[in-house]
Each structure stands twice: as C-alpha cells, then as structure tokens.
Amino acid sequence: MSVALEGFTHLIPFEAGHEIIRQGIRELTLIRMTPDIIYDQLVGVGAAKKLVFSYAGNPGAGLLHRVRDAVENGWPNTLALEEHSHAAMANAYHAGASNMPSATFRGYRGTDLVTVNSNICFVMCPFTNERLACVPSLRPDVTIIHAQRADRAGNVMIDGIVGVQKEAVLAAKTAIVTVEEVVDDLREYSELSSNACVLPNWSIAAVCHVPGGATPSYATGFYPRDNDFYLEWSNISADRDRFTAWIDANVLQTPVAKNTSHLTAGATT
Amino acid sequence: MTGVSPKEYMTIAAARLLTNNDVCFVGIGAPSAACNLARLTHAPDITLIYESGTIATRPDRLPLSIGDGELHDTALTTVSVPEMFHYWLQGGRISIGFLGAAQLDRRGNLNTTVIGSYDAPKVRLPGGGGAPEIATQAKQVFIIAEQSKRTFVDKIDFLTSLGQGKPGESRAAYGVHTQGPTKLVTDLAIWEMRDLVGRNVIDPAFEAAHAEFTVMSLHPGVARDDVAASVGWTPQFAPTVVTTPTPSQTEIETLRALHARSASAKKE
Numbered sequence: 001m002s003v004a005l006e007g008f009t010h011l012i013p014f015e016a017g018h019e020i021i022r023q024g025i026r027e028l029t030l031i032r033m034t035p036d037i038i039y040d041q042l043v044g045v046g047a048a049k050k051l052v053f054s055y056a057g058n059p060g061a062g063l064l065h066r067v068r069d070a071v072e073n074g075w076p077n078t079l080a081l082e083e084h085s086h087a088a089m090a091n092a093y094h095a096g097a098s099n100m101p102s103a104t105f106r107g108y109r110g111t112d113l114v115t116v117n118s119n120i121c122f123v124m125c126p127f128t129n130e131r132l133a134c135v136p137s138l139r140p141d142v143t144i145i146h147a148q149r150a151d152r153a154g155n156v157m158i159d160g161i162v163g164v165q166k167e168a169v170l171a172a173k174t175a176i177v178t179v180e181e182v183v184d185d186l187r188e189y190s191e192l193s194s195n196a197c198v199l200p201n202w203s204i205a206a207v208c209h210v211p212g213g214a215t216p217s218y219a220t221g222f223y224p225r226d227n228d229f230y231l232e233w234s235n236i237s238a239d240r241d242r243f244t245a246w247i248d249a250n251v252l253q254t255p256v257a258k259n260t261s262h263l264t265a266g267a268t269t
Numbered sequence: 270m271t272g273v274s275p276k277e278y279m280t281i282a283a284a285r286l287l288t289n290n291d292v293c294f295v296g297i298g299a300p301s302a303a304c305n306l307a308r309l310t311h312a313p314d315i316t317l318i319y320e321s322g323t324i325a326t327r328p329d330r331l332p333l334s335i336g337d338g339e340l341h342d343t344a345l346t347t348v349s350v351p352e353m354f355h356y357w358l359q360g361g362r363i364s365i366g367f368l369g370a371a372q373l374d375r376r377g378n379l380n381t382t383v384i385g386s387y388d389a390p391k392v393r394l395p396g397g398g399g400a401p402e403i404a405t406q407a408k409q410v411f412i413i414a415e416q417s418k419r420t421f422v423d424k425i426d427f428l429t430s431l432g433q434g435k436p437g438e439s440r441a442a443y444g445v446h447t448q449g450p451t452k453l454v455t456d457l458a459i460w461e462m463r464d465l466v467g468r469n470v471i472d473p474a475f476e477a478a479h480a481e482f483t484v485m486s487l488h489p490g491v492a493r494d495d496v497a498a499s500v501g502w503t504p505q506f507a508p509t510v511v512t513t514p515t516p517s518q519t520e521i522e523t524l525r526a527l528h529a530r531s532a533s534a535k536k537e
Contacts, residue, residue: 071390231333
C-alpha cells in the first residue's frame with residue numbers, strides 16, 4: 001500500500017503517523033516530497049519498504065539518521081528508494097490530481113538522478129521538439145494531511161504554507177484529514193476568503209479532530225514549530241536503542257489523545 | 270568590536286553580490302543568512318523566495334527550516350509548491366538561485382545526494398530537493414560554501430545539480446541556456462566562473478568546455494596557499510587578484526544581530 005503523509009514543514013500529520021506505528025502497519029511505500037522526522041520514525045520502526053521522495057532531511061538540523069541507517073546498513077530492514085527532485089514530485093502530484101498518467105516538465109537536465117531512477121524519462125514536445133522530462137503521476141492509495149479546521153459537514157480549510165497538500169489529497173484514492181478544530185459551517189467562518197485553500201467534503205473520505213496533531217511541526221494560527229525538538233531529534237535518532245526507547249515511551253505507550261474524535265466526511269471510496 | 274570571522278566574511282561578501290532588483294530563490298542555511306543580510310543592509314527591496322511558496326518574505330530572524338511560520342507571516346503572498354515550481358521557477362522569473370552543497374567541483378556541479386556510491390553510500394545525504402531545477406532554471410546561480418578538501422573535490426560522487434557539466438561539456442549540450450553558477454563565495458575567497466582565457470559566462474565568446482571557478486578576490490589575511498590547501502584541485506587565480514573589501518560596521522552589526530535574534534528564537 002502506498003501512503004503519502006504530506007506537509008511542507010508546516011502542518012505535518014505527526015499524530016496520524018504515530019497511529020500508523022501503533023497499529024503496526026508494515027510494508028508501506030511512503031511518498032513525500034520532504035520526508036522529515038515522522039518518516040524517520042516510520043522507517044526506523046520498520047513500517048516502510050520503499051520511500052519515494054525528493055528531500056529527506058531534518059531541515060536546519062541535518063540528516064535523517066533512521067533513514068540513513070536503513071539505506072546504509074539495512075536496519076531494521078532494507079529500504080528501496082525512488083528519488084526525485086521537488087519539481088518532479090510537485091508535477092507528479094499535480095498530474096495525479098488532474099487524473100493524468102504522467103507529468104511533463106522542463107527538468108532533470110544534466111543530473112545523475114536520471115541514472116538511478118528508471119521512472120525518469122524524456123519525451124519530445126510534438127510542437128517544438130524540445131526534450132522534456134516525464135515522470136509517472138503520483139496516485140497514493142491513501143493521502144493523510146493535517147489542516148487547521150473543518151466544518152461539521154467535513155469541508156476542510158488549509159491556511160498558511162499550503163505546500164502540495166491539495167494536490168496530494170486530490171491525487172489519492174482515499175484521503176484522510178486531521179484537523180485542529182471543527183466549526184459549524186466554514187461559510188460562516190469570518191476569516192474564510194473565497195480564494196482560500198478549501199477541500200470540499202466529497203473529496204475526502206474522513207476528517208478526524210486531532211488537536212495538536214501536527215506537533216512538533218506547526219499550525220499557523222494555533223502553535224509554533226518546536227524547533228528544539230527538531231534539533232533534539234538528531235540526538236535521539238542517532239542511536240538505535242535510544243530511538244527505540246523514545247518510540248516506546250512516546251508513541252507505543254502513549255494512548256490516543258482523549259480529545260481526538262472522528263468525523264465522517266462525504267466521500268467514501 | 271571583535272575581529273571578523275572567516276564565516277562572517279563569507280556571508281557579507283555573498284550578501285554584497287545581491288542587488289535591490291534581484292528575485293532570489295533562497296536555499297536554507299548560509300544562503301539564507303546572506304540573502305537576508307543583503308535585505309537588511311543595501312538591498313531592502315530584494316525579493317526573497319523560499320521553495321515552501323513564500324514570495325517576498327522578510328523574516329526578522331533566520332528560519333531553521335525552509336517553511337518556518339516566520340517566512341509565511343512576513344511574505345507578500347504564499348503560493349502552493351506546484352505553483353512555485355511551475356510559474357515562478359520554470360516560468361523564468363528567478364534572477365538568482367542561491368545554493369549551498371555538501372560537495373562541489375571546480376565547474377560548479379553540486380552533490381547533495383550521496384557520499385560514496387549511490388547503491389552503497391558512505392553517507393546518504395538529504396537529496397536534491399529544489400536544487401536540480403533551480404540550478405538550470407534560475408537565470409544565474411550563486412554558490413556559498415566553506416572551503417575544505419571534503420567539500421571542494423576534484424570529482425564529485427554524484428551530480429545532483431548541473432554546473433558547467435563534466436570537463437569538455439557545456440550546459441547547452443543538456444538543453445540548458447541559463448548562465449548557471451557564476452560566483453562562488455567561500456570563507457577564504459570570491460571565485461568566478463571563467464574560461465581558459467578569463468572570459469566570464471556573459472561574454473558571447475565564453476567557452477564552457479574548460480571553464481572553471483577562478484579566484485578573483487582573497488579575503489584579508491588569506492594567502493593563495495590557504496586556498497590551494499583547502500580544495501581538491503589546483504586552483505586558478507585571476508591575473509589580478511584583489512583583496513575583498515573589509516566589511517562595514519553596519520554589515521557586521523546587522524549580521525550579528527540577525528544571528529542573535531535567530532539563536533534566541535530557537536530557544537523559545
């Protein structure tokens with residue numbers, strides 16, 4: 001099964017990722033432009049067999065030690081990589097959301113990435129004969145994102161750095177959104193502009209009320225990024241035993257927050 | 270005021286390369302410090318763009334990550350990541366891509382993917398992110414990096430982002446017609462991409478095949494041997510190598526205050 005937990009520094013669905021760990025789900029193909037700590041955790045517990053990505057780092061702090069250990073030493077299991085550039089993945093999600101089989105763009109020129117990823121191809125523009133990069137569209141089985149708010153009908157609003165979340169939701173076979181708060185009706189919400197990033201309820205399978213669900217990343221309007229934890233993660237993740245103890249104490253032995261509830265939205269697939 | 274450190278020289282020299290009219294695609298880390306120093310000193314209206322989608326952002330402190338809330342809160346507008354790569358970068362609206370690298374060669378090719386072989390890497394690095402397309406689609410690229418034989422190598426292990434390509438090649442052979450890396454600013458020197466007879470990339474007669482970064486300016490107190498001792502090849506020097514101008518008090522104070530604000534924000 002392929003799963004995308006998207007978020008570009010902002011609104012990363014950490015709590016949903018922790019629930020995947022608690023449920024012991026394995027053999028996942030994890031997709032994300034910028035896998036950071038939550039993917040480091042998923043890879044470290046052995047939940048993933050493959051990673052599709054364009055930048056796998058702990059931004060500002062360095063490398064992802066669990067991903068490194070899997071790639072360099074096969075611990076806890078080997079991890080296949082499908083490595084792209086940001087432009088390619090943004091195009092591939094856009095193509096997926098557009099129900100297209102592939103994305104064509106001016107990219108991957110002169111880079112060795114074309115030699116290590118057989119999903120990077122080139123096609124000729126029929127009008128100009130320009131040689132253009134082509135990658136398959138991304139169609140995750142499941143996309144999970146975190147957003148600021150939903151209304152009772154399950155319509156979702158995202159504010160701030162919106163990243164590639166809208167495309168990732170619309171590209172997915174099934175989309176799940178965790179939210180900070182639930183309001184009665186987004187139409188009545190005073191800060192909603194007619195141009196705001198809104199995902200209608202019929203484009204989403206389920207909305208879950210998970211306050212704080214993006215911690216230690218941030219949610220504009222709710223809480224800031226816990227930069228200290230991002231820096232501290234470099235130390236926690238550098239050692240297998242310390243990592244495993246952290247996961248045990250902070251994920252496996254931590255029950256789902258009491259104020260978490262489930263709200264079914266319009267679309268079921 | 271205490272003496273100016275080599276790293277401060279690097280950041281200030283890099284900042285001075287930017288103008289008020291630039292539209293700059295900013296990498297995280299050292300590029301971000303240089304770009305914001307330029308904005309806080311001589312280029313107050315420079316447009317800084319981060320790949321998270323924030324356009325014309327004016328952070329009060331340096332972001333730890335490319336998508337910190339500070340970047341969004343102080344931006345003119347924030348667009349989606351696909352829009353950023355479609356319209357703004359591929360659309361040709363970026364004048365300068367400002368990049369760092371784990372490894373680079375004399376032709377400005379960058380490696381941020383692996384040290385060692387790809388299939389059995391010694392160190393798995395984060396990867397290309399936005400850089401492969403920034404390197405080919407921004408009108409020109411500035412590179413900022415601290416010199417060491419580990420970073421400045423004769424042959425990079427993996428070409429993530431195109432500079433002038435391998436010796437004998439050109440960007441044009443890859444269908445790339447932007448200028449590519451024109452300037453390299455380090456803790457010791459300012460380098461420019463020059464061909465065998467010293468022409469720069471905007472000279473119509475520029476011959477890319479054997480162009481390489483050439484030392485144009487040494488920071489005060491730096492000797493040619495210091496430069497040669499910290500790169501993995503025999504560096505070329507311009508016929509006349511000048512001394513990098515000493516930073517002004519305003520530049521030093523502004524940079525230190527920026528770092529101080531950033532450090533205190535991390536502790537919050």
